[in-house]
Amino acid sequence: MSTTTESPSRRQATHPGERIAEWTDGRLGLYKLAKSNLRKIFPDHWSFMLGEVCLYSFVILILTGVYLTLFFHPSMSEVVYHGPYAPLQGVRMSDAYASTMHISFEVRGGLLVRQIHHWAALIFIAGMIVHMMRVFFTGGFRKPREINWLFGWTLLFLGMFTGFTGYSLPDDLLSGTGVRFMEGAILSTPLIGTYLSMFLFGGEFPGHDFVSRFYSVHILLLPGLMAGLLTAHLILIFYHKHTQFPGAGKTEKNVVGTPLLPIYTAKAGGFFFLVFGVISAIAAMVTINPIWTMGPYRPDQVSTGAQPDWYMGFSEGLIRVMPGWEIRAWGHTLVLGVFIPLMIFPLVLMAIAVYPFVESWITGDKREHHILDRPRNRPVRTGFGVAWLTLYFVLLIGGGNDIWATHFHLSINAITWFVRIGFFVLPVLTYWITKRICLGLQRRDRDKVLHGRETGIIKRLPHGEFIEVHEPLSQQQLHVLTAHAQPRPIDLGPEFDENGVARKTSPVAKLQARMSRNFYGENSAIPKPTAEEFEEITAGHGHH
Amino acid sequence: MKKLSARRRHPLAALVVLLFALAATGGLYAALAPAPKAQADDSAQSLAITQGKKxxxxxxxxxxxxxGQGSTDGPSLVGVGSAAVDFQVGTGRMPAQQPGAQIPKKKNIYTQAQIDQLAAYIxxxxxxxVVPTKDQYSPAGADAAKGGELFRTNCSQCHNFVGRGGALTDGKFAPSLKGVDPKHVYEAMQTGPQNMPSFPDTTMPQDAKADIIAYLHEVDSSSSPNPGGFTLGTIGPVSEGLFAWVFGLGAMIAIAVWMAARTSKAKKS
Incomplete structure (x- = not known):
C-alpha cells in the first residue's frame, strides 16, 4: 500500500472505514478541522434556535424549489388550458401559469411540494424577523458581531425579494397584480422611471420577458447570494462563538453549553426534521396561494384582497395609506403618492440595520461583548426596538386594510386614518411605554435583590403585627440580576476650563453626549444595588 | 238636400249635429278601443297588487x-321592477332594520307568495x-370557464376572485356570494342593488349572466373541491401570513422551547 511507504511511523489502518478516513484526511486535513471544531460549545436557550428555524427553512426551500424547477416553464408564450381543472377549460393563459396548474393538479406530489415551498418561505422570513429581534433586544449585535448583524439583515432583505420574485412567477391574477404594483412603483421614480420599467420588462408592461427574467433572479441570483451570505453568517458565528445570557459561571471569556458533537449535532439534526415535519404538515393541511382560483393574469382584470405575501405587507401599507399626492409641471407628473412610500420602504429597514453602529457611537462603547443584555437593562434600545416593531405592524395593518374592514365590520377609511396617525404617534407612544416598563422591571429586580422574593406567607408576630415573609434569592439568581454593567454616560467635562474660558466642543460631540445621557443617564437606569447596600440589609433582620 | 239645407237654421239643428257627432265618436271608440283583458286574469293580478300594497x-x-315615490330615508321605487323587490326582500335586506353605510342581508321573514305580491305592486x-325564470339563471349548460373570465373582468375587483366579498369605502362592502341563490345573483346583476352597478341585458346578455352563475357554482359552493386543504377563507395572502405567524412560527417556537428544556447538562441542585 502506498500509505505505508509515505508514513511508515503511522499505525497500519485495518478496518475499511478507518482506511477511508485515513485516505480522506491525507487529502482534506479533516482530523485537524474536526479536532478544533467538533467540541465547539454552543449555549442552550430556546431563543438561540430561532436562527436554526431560518436555516432549515432555507434548506427546505432549496430542496422543494429544485423539484419545482423540474416542471415549471418560465415562459410567457400563450397556451390554451386543457387540464383537469374545469373552471379554466379553454381559457388562454401563459405557459408559466399553465405549468404551475400542471404542477398543482397533475404532477405527483406537485401541489404538496408547492405548498411546502410557499409555507416554508413565509415561515423563513417570519423566522428571520423574530431571530433578528432576539439579537436586537439582547444586544447580540454589539462588537464583535456588527458585520454579522449586517449579513443577517441583508439575508432578510434578499429573502424578501426572493420571495417577491417567486410570488410573481406563476403569472396568476394575484401575482400579476403584484408585479403591476412594482411596475407602478418603478414608474414613479422621477426622470428615469419609464426607462427603468422598459428596461426591466423589455418593453411595455407586462411584455414577454419578465417571467423568464424573474425566474433567473429567483432560482439563481438571489438564492446564490443568500447561500453565500448564509455560509459567511455561520462561519462568523463559529469564529465569534455564540453569545450567552448572563448567569453563574458565564463570563465574557467562556461559553457554557453543550459541545457540537455529539449533543448539539443530534439536537440540531432532530430540530431540522421537526421543522421540516411542521412545515410539511401545514402544507398538507392548509392551502396557500390557490392559483387555480385566481385565474391567469390579464392586465385588464383585478381582484379585491390583492395583497403581497406578508413580508411585503408593510410596503403595501405604505402605499395604501399615503395620500395620492401629485405634482404636475412642464408636462411631467411626479407621483409623490407612490414615490414617497417607495423611499420610506428602504428607510424602515435601514433604521434597524444601522442601529448597532448608531448605538456604539452614542455610547462610545468599543469593548467586546459576549454576554447578552437583559432587555430591561437597556430601556432605550428596548424602547426603540418596540417602536420599530410597532411601526412595522401598523403598516402591516394598513396593507391589509380591506380585510380588516370586512372582517371586523369597520370603515376602510377609518383604518386608513388610524394607520396614518398611528404611523407617527404609536411608535413614540410604545417607545415611552416600553421604557417605563423596563424601568419598572429594573426597580423590581433591585427590590428582589435587596429584599428577596415575596413568598406570599403572612406571619403574625407576638405583638400582633403582620408581616410577609421574604425569601432571599439564591446566589445564581442574585448573579443574574446584578451581573450587568451600568456604564456612565459620556461626560464632556466642565463647560469652562480652569481659566474660565469656554471650552470648544463640537456640536457632534454635544449631540453624542446628549444621546449618551439619554441612553445611560439616570432616566434610563435604576442604580443596581451595591454590595454595601446588600450587606447592610441582609446582615440585619432577614426581612422587612 | 234642399230640405236639409232649408232646415239648417232650425232652432234644433245644432242639437241634431251634436247628437250625430257624439254617436260617431262613441261608435268609433267602441269599434277601435283595445279589447279588455280576460276577466279572471285581471282579478288575480289586481288582487296581488292590492295585497302587495297592503x-x-x-x-x-x-x-x-x-x-313608492321615495323620501329622504329611501329611494323612489317607481321603475325598479319586480326583480329588485324579489332580490331585496328575498335576501332579507329589505325592509331595512336601520339606516347605515349599507343594508346587510338578514333572515327573510316574508313568504315567497308575499314577496311576489309586493313585487306585483312595485x-x-x-x-x-322582471323576476327571471328558472331557465334564465340555471347554471346547467352554461360555460363556467367563460363565466370565470367574465367574473374576473366585471365582478372580482369588489367581490374577490371567488366571490368572498371585499371592502368598499366608508364601511360599505361587496358581500360574499357564497351560498347565494342563483336567482338572487341574477337579479343583483340585473338591478344593481345598493352600491353595485347594474348589468342589464344590453351590456351583459342573459347567457353571460348564466355563465357567471355557473362559475360561482363551480368555485364557491359547498361542493367545490379544495385540493390544497383548508382554504383560510380564500381571501388572499393576509390570512396566509397570519396563519404562518401564529401556527407556523408558533409551532417552531413551541418546539424550540421544548427541545431547549431537555438539556443534557447536570441538573441544578
Whole structure:
C-alpha cells in the first residue's frame, strides 16, 4: 500500500472505514478541522434556535424549489388550458401559469411540494424577523458581531425579494397584480422611471420577458447570494462563538453549553426534521396561494384582497395609506403618492440595520461583548426596538386594510386614518411605554435583590403585627440580576476650563453626549444595588 | 238636400249635429278601443297588487313613501321592477332594520307568495326588470370557464376572485356570494342593488349572466373541491401570513422551547 511507504511511523489502518478516513484526511486535513471544531460549545436557550428555524427553512426551500424547477416553464408564450381543472377549460393563459396548474393538479406530489415551498418561505422570513429581534433586544449585535448583524439583515432583505420574485412567477391574477404594483412603483421614480420599467420588462408592461427574467433572479441570483451570505453568517458565528445570557459561571471569556458533537449535532439534526415535519404538515393541511382560483393574469382584470405575501405587507401599507399626492409641471407628473412610500420602504429597514453602529457611537462603547443584555437593562434600545416593531405592524395593518374592514365590520377609511396617525404617534407612544416598563422591571429586580422574593406567607408576630415573609434569592439568581454593567454616560467635562474660558466642543460631540445621557443617564437606569447596600440589609433582620 | 239645407237654421239643428257627432265618436271608440283583458286574469293580478300594497304600507312605506315615490330615508321605487323587490326582500335586506353605510342581508321573514305580491305592486308603479325564470339563471349548460373570465373582468375587483366579498369605502362592502341563490345573483346583476352597478341585458346578455352563475357554482359552493386543504377563507395572502405567524412560527417556537428544556447538562441542585 502506498500509505505505508509515505508514513511508515503511522499505525497500519485495518478496518475499511478507518482506511477511508485515513485516505480522506491525507487529502482534506479533516482530523485537524474536526479536532478544533467538533467540541465547539454552543449555549442552550430556546431563543438561540430561532436562527436554526431560518436555516432549515432555507434548506427546505432549496430542496422543494429544485423539484419545482423540474416542471415549471418560465415562459410567457400563450397556451390554451386543457387540464383537469374545469373552471379554466379553454381559457388562454401563459405557459408559466399553465405549468404551475400542471404542477398543482397533475404532477405527483406537485401541489404538496408547492405548498411546502410557499409555507416554508413565509415561515423563513417570519423566522428571520423574530431571530433578528432576539439579537436586537439582547444586544447580540454589539462588537464583535456588527458585520454579522449586517449579513443577517441583508439575508432578510434578499429573502424578501426572493420571495417577491417567486410570488410573481406563476403569472396568476394575484401575482400579476403584484408585479403591476412594482411596475407602478418603478414608474414613479422621477426622470428615469419609464426607462427603468422598459428596461426591466423589455418593453411595455407586462411584455414577454419578465417571467423568464424573474425566474433567473429567483432560482439563481438571489438564492446564490443568500447561500453565500448564509455560509459567511455561520462561519462568523463559529469564529465569534455564540453569545450567552448572563448567569453563574458565564463570563465574557467562556461559553457554557453543550459541545457540537455529539449533543448539539443530534439536537440540531432532530430540530431540522421537526421543522421540516411542521412545515410539511401545514402544507398538507392548509392551502396557500390557490392559483387555480385566481385565474391567469390579464392586465385588464383585478381582484379585491390583492395583497403581497406578508413580508411585503408593510410596503403595501405604505402605499395604501399615503395620500395620492401629485405634482404636475412642464408636462411631467411626479407621483409623490407612490414615490414617497417607495423611499420610506428602504428607510424602515435601514433604521434597524444601522442601529448597532448608531448605538456604539452614542455610547462610545468599543469593548467586546459576549454576554447578552437583559432587555430591561437597556430601556432605550428596548424602547426603540418596540417602536420599530410597532411601526412595522401598523403598516402591516394598513396593507391589509380591506380585510380588516370586512372582517371586523369597520370603515376602510377609518383604518386608513388610524394607520396614518398611528404611523407617527404609536411608535413614540410604545417607545415611552416600553421604557417605563423596563424601568419598572429594573426597580423590581433591585427590590428582589435587596429584599428577596415575596413568598406570599403572612406571619403574625407576638405583638400582633403582620408581616410577609421574604425569601432571599439564591446566589445564581442574585448573579443574574446584578451581573450587568451600568456604564456612565459620556461626560464632556466642565463647560469652562480652569481659566474660565469656554471650552470648544463640537456640536457632534454635544449631540453624542446628549444621546449618551439619554441612553445611560439616570432616566434610563435604576442604580443596581451595591454590595454595601446588600450587606447592610441582609446582615440585619432577614426581612422587612 | 234642399230640405236639409232649408232646415239648417232650425232652432234644433245644432242639437241634431251634436247628437250625430257624439254617436260617431262613441261608435268609433267602441269599434277601435283595445279589447279588455280576460276577466279572471285581471282579478288575480289586481288582487296581488292590492295585497302587495297592503304589505307595502306596513313594511316599506315608512321610508319609501306611501305610494313608492321615495323620501329622504329611501329611494323612489317607481321603475325598479319586480326583480329588485324579489332580490331585496328575498335576501332579507329589505325592509331595512336601520339606516347605515349599507343594508346587510338578514333572515327573510316574508313568504315567497308575499314577496311576489309586493313585487306585483312595485311593478305596477312603472316598468322595470322582471323576476327571471328558472331557465334564465340555471347554471346547467352554461360555460363556467367563460363565466370565470367574465367574473374576473366585471365582478372580482369588489367581490374577490371567488366571490368572498371585499371592502368598499366608508364601511360599505361587496358581500360574499357564497351560498347565494342563483336567482338572487341574477337579479343583483340585473338591478344593481345598493352600491353595485347594474348589468342589464344590453351590456351583459342573459347567457353571460348564466355563465357567471355557473362559475360561482363551480368555485364557491359547498361542493367545490379544495385540493390544497383548508382554504383560510380564500381571501388572499393576509390570512396566509397570519396563519404562518401564529401556527407556523408558533409551532417552531413551541418546539424550540421544548427541545431547549431537555438539556443534557447536570441538573441544578
Amino acid at each position: 304589505l307595502y304600507s306596513v313594511g316599506c312605506a315608512t321610508c319609501h313613501g306611501t305610494s 311593478a305596477s308603479l312603472g316598468p322595470g326588470p
